[in-house]
Amino acid sequence: MSRRGRKAALPTTPFRRPPVLGEDPSDVVVRHTTKEGTTRAYDFGRLPMPAAMQRSLAVLFAEKCTNGAWTSLKTSEGTWRHLHALGEFLSAQENPPTDVPDLTAAMWSAWRLSRKTKAQTGYDQITVTQVLLRADSRLPQEVRAVMARRLPEPKVQERAFEPEEFRQIKAAARRTFRSALLRIRENTEHLNAWRNGDFVRGSKEWTLGEALDLLARTGDLPRMASATGKTLGVIPHYAKVLGGGRPEHTWKRLFLTRLEAAALGVVLVTEFGFNSTTMSEMPVPRAVPDSGEKSGTKVYRLELEKRRRHAGHHFESRNITDHGADSAGRLISDALEATAHARAYVADRAPEVDRLLVWRSKGNRSEAATDSVGELIRVGPFGLGAGSDAAALWAQEQGLPGKVFRRGRKTVNVVHRREPGQNTQDTHDRVYVLPEPQVQEAAGQVIADGVTAAVEAARRTVLQAQLADAPQAGDQETATASCSDFEHSPFTPPGAGCGASFLLCTACPNARVAPVHHPRLAHLHTALENLRSVLDPATWMADWYDAHARLEDLRQRLGVEVWKQAQQRVSDWDRQIIDDLLNGHFDS
Secondary structure: OOOOOOOOOOOOOOOOOOOOOOOOOOOOOEEEEEEOOOOEEEHHHHOOHHHHHHHHHHHHHHHHHHHOOOOHHHHHHHHHHHHHHHHHHOOOOOOOOOOHOOOHHHHHHHHHHHOOOOHHHHHHHHHHHHHHHOOOOOOOHHHHHHOOOOOOOOOOOOOOOOHHHHHHHHHHHHHHHHHHHHHHHHHHHHHHHHHOOOOOOOOHHHHHHHHHHHHHHOOOOOOOEEOOEEEEEEEHHHHHHOOEEEOOOOHHHHHOHHHHHHHHHHHHHHHHOOOOOHHHHOOOEEEOOOOOOOOOEEEEEEEOOOOOOOOOOOEEEEEEEEEEOOOOOHHHHHHHOOOOHHHHHHHHHHOOOOOOOOEEEEOOOOOEEEEEEEEEEOOOOOOEOOOOHHHHHHHHHHHHOOOOOHHHHHHHHHOOOOOOOOOOOHHHHHEEEEEEEEEEHHHHHHHHHHHHHHHHHHHOOOOEEEEOOOOOOEEEEEOEEEEEOOOOOOOOOOOOOOOOOOHHHHHHHEEEOHHHHHHHHHHHHHHHHHHHHHHOHHHHHHHHHHHHHHHHHHHHHHHHHHHHHHHHOOOOOHHHHHHHHOOOOOOO
């Protein structure tokens, strides 16, 4: 329906999606278009290989572009580079293959040996090209067998930032973004005052407000032109009140620069542990309905996409609350404020584009221009997203280490949050946690604590009392054994006498277990087994497991026959003592 309620006219011709690859065998140009509308053409005729092989690879490549396997131009561009490397290798062989069926196991083994598989690039060249070729049913079986051989993954070279490095990076990124936010906020307040009519027309403040309004609506100011039509500086009428015609005097008043947007991206990554692509392409967060109206607390819903996840798990959402200056949600509020004017410009000219990170480039492009460079979308003079190259340039200017996105994400998820961030638990453990030196260093104490706990648990569940052939002179009888040193118990302070439960006699090195005690302990073992059948498992484990385990150890030491004889010799007196013990009659 149109805005006035009339039915829209149907197109006169049926819609046909532009072909990714032409049907003509001579056509070997593949066009990969993402859902954002960015397109890249790949001419397989440029690959150094026979025409038949070019066409076969183009068909395989086109299938990946159309079936949803590749949702990013980065993936297709990377595969294209690897295919070019494969083509150069095959063309250098003595008998280059003319098509896929001509590939041999020897050729593939040679290709595999020629790559530096300890480096990520060499590993990717092998794995990516073999995945593509396996989709061709004509690939010989012996080649498939060689491809199936295990290829060790290269060792991860990147490591998380040290605590002091991470603190410096976060502080520098927040400082850069905060400075830009305050600049934009100050000029936005002046612009709003102008729009509200707070200034006298013709005054310096009024002219400044008019210039800011032009900037907000058009992304630039009127400029002078030379006799040849070349665009020159800002017209003097506005340059005078703005203090000059340089970017810091003009469009920087309302828009982030590329490096300031990269700093904001660093802040988002170091705060939430986002993947850099996910962060760069994140849609504008919307406040959850009814949040913030009464309490002033806003709840933002972040919509995240992770393309490498399997089907059905590409998307997830997180709710982030702005409940104060130190909250994670305040960062979202500040990001929305800093990008408001740029996003309004983009929404007016390209309403289908929805991104949080929008920045203005230095050039003065036509406001009607909308195109893309790789995954980077541009609308007029504005760029969307924050690339790793911009983050690296920002870090270089700040005198900080590079790869701030990747290493920052790893630091957050491995060292601080210690949980997966848009990854499976297996990927998190295998790729991020185990190779990290900081985790390995911290694991030493964790392992030591675990070993200590295991030893202590073993001591609690293994018989510590001494086995004796007969009661010793001077020993004192207890409900379960005899005691050789009542005054020096390992369970109570020295000199105070033993106050522990008689159930702990089997865990005490001062205790002696003679044959006279066997029937009573065998009956205790049976009684604990009976308790297990009627008590809640958690309760039995907490109260009776250790005592039962020590009796199990005693039974194994004495042997099955001795234990059976002890069960047959249980007296009424033994039963009474054990009954009183389990009912707490001996507790002080």
